[in-house]
Amino acid sequence: MQLEFQCQKCEESFSLEFSDLGTDPELRCPGCGAHAAEDQVENLLAALEEVFAAMSPLRRKFTSSVEIDSEDLPPPYDEAPSVARKAALLDEEEDEDEDEENEEAEEREADEL
Numbered sequence: 001m002q003l004e005f006q007c008q009k010c011e012e013s014f015s016l017e018f019s020d021l022g023t024d025p026e027l028r029c030p031g032c033g034a035h036a037a038e039d040q041v042e043n044l045l046a047a048l049e050e051v052f053a054a055m056s057p058l059r060r061k062f063t064s065s066v067e068i069d070s071e072d073l074p075p076p077y078d079e080a081p082s083v084a085r086k087a088a089l090l091d092e093e094e095d096e097d098e099d100e101e102n103e104e105a106e107e108r109e110a111d112e113l
């Protein structure tokens with residue numbers, strides 16, 4: 001089974017054999033040498049193993065084929081995760097500022113009384 005990849009950096013397209021990746025989990029662009037972290041490749045391989053295990057018993061009644069395109073993932077995986085995480089961090093900082101202002105206001109009220 002072939003896995004298809006395209007490099008985000010140089011747009012080189014290449015494919016790797018699933019069993020070869022299992023032996024040597026290295027995902028490296030043959031064009032520019034960009035590579036993925038080994039644990040990310042191992043996670044992908046482990047997840048695919050689970051898909052294969054789930055598909056195998058189905059074969060008695062149905063053959064199946066699934067195309068997984070990382071540019072066309074279902075929600076919530078269709079959004080860029082790094083952008084979402086940054087927005088969440090900014091919200092948290094704003095909340096902290098509001099809390100400090102409220103505490104100061106309460107102290108002032110206590111002094112007046």
Ligand SMILES: [Zn+2]
Pocket residue numbers: 007008009010011012029030031032033034
């Ligand atoms: Zn490349």
